[in-house]
Amino acid sequence: MARDVRRNEERCYQCGACTAVCPTGALYVKRPEMEVLFDPSKCSACELCCPVCPARAMEVRLNRNAL
Numbered sequence: 001m002a003r004d005v006r007r008n009e010e011r012c013y014q015c016g017a018c019t020a021v022c023p024t025g026a027l028y029v030k031r032p033e034m035e036v037l038f039d040p041s042k043c044s045a046c047e048l049c050c051p052v053c054p055a056r057a058m059e060v061r062l063n064r065n066a067l
Contacts (some may be wrong), residue, residue, distance in 0.1 A: 003045045004061045007038045011057035018049040018058060 007027075014036045018027045026042035027049055029035070049058045 003047075004040075005043050005045050005047065005049070006040070006059050006061065008057045008059055011055045012036065012053075013055050013057075015054060017052045017054060021048040021052050023048065 014034070016029055016034075016036050019029055019036060022028070023046060024042045024044050026039050026044075028037055028039075030037050045060070047058075047060055050056075050060060
């Protein structure tokens, strides 16, 4: 893929909104800690998480290595 989706750890405040829309399970809640985790290896770069994140912690960048 030519896009890279990343989570800005400094912006994320663990609300979990992104986990509700992630179709691949790349964003999920670790229980019982209730910590939102991101597994980039499962991410399909669909970008559904970007508009739902109130903190705008999800970022899309061009992956120049994939071009």
